[in-house]
Amino acid sequence: MKNSKILIIKNSWFHIVNNTENAGEYFYEVLFELDPTLKPMFKTNTEEQSKKLVTMLSYVISKLNALDEIMPQIQGLAQRHSKYGVNAEHYQVVGQALIQMLEYKLEKQWNEEIKDAWLEVYTILSSAMIRSASEVSNV
Template sequence: MALTPYEYALVRDSLAEARARMEPGDTRFYERLFALRPDYRKLFRDDIAGQGMKFMSTLSVVVDALTSEEVFRHDLRELAEGHAAIGITAAHYAPMGDALIDTFKEVLGPDFTTEMEDAWRSAYAHIAARMMEAGHS
């Protein structure tokens, strides 16, 4: 595991809190991503609210994959391959990570601590690297 147990707990708990504060289909992540990179809009389906629902579910799987090789092998490998199939490359991951952090900052406000941000950045870097590898293998 790339994270310490404490970092994993920060990621897991902050995700649970963010989910509690967000409505199903929340589009803030995509709004932030498209503000950072308008050219990414073409990579996603038209129904961004539906995509937002899928995004929150996917984040839960990502968090589970941080401690379970089986979850990674089965769930995230499929996600990685799907991303690669629609043209997601290594260059796409950094802006997506920035949009994710910005979304947590907005949703959790001052409850999103520097420690949480650092833990999320580590978690995201780890998962993104593994997804890039899996998507292009």
């Protein structure tokens, strides 16, 4: 990823974390609207799950300049998710929910440049997760 895109992602995420409320909860609202069949996969309440999501995103975003360093953690996350029933098709819905949440929370700041940067990083991460999960299921 180019440094300019990493900066866009970091700045937009910083804005969301520091200037909006309930980004994680809004993400899950959108996710379950897009695909209600996903809701039973989540055993914890939405508030707790939302905190986990925001924490994980914050961590990943802080490491965008060194994605190779955290790739084992990303792969481990994918393997855990596959045990919960997550499959490759679910990543598209999650990506759609993420983009909708970002657009809603960033409001007037949202633009194509921000969207492109987030889509790029999500594609990198979700592709790695799908590959990792498929390797485990093929073993």
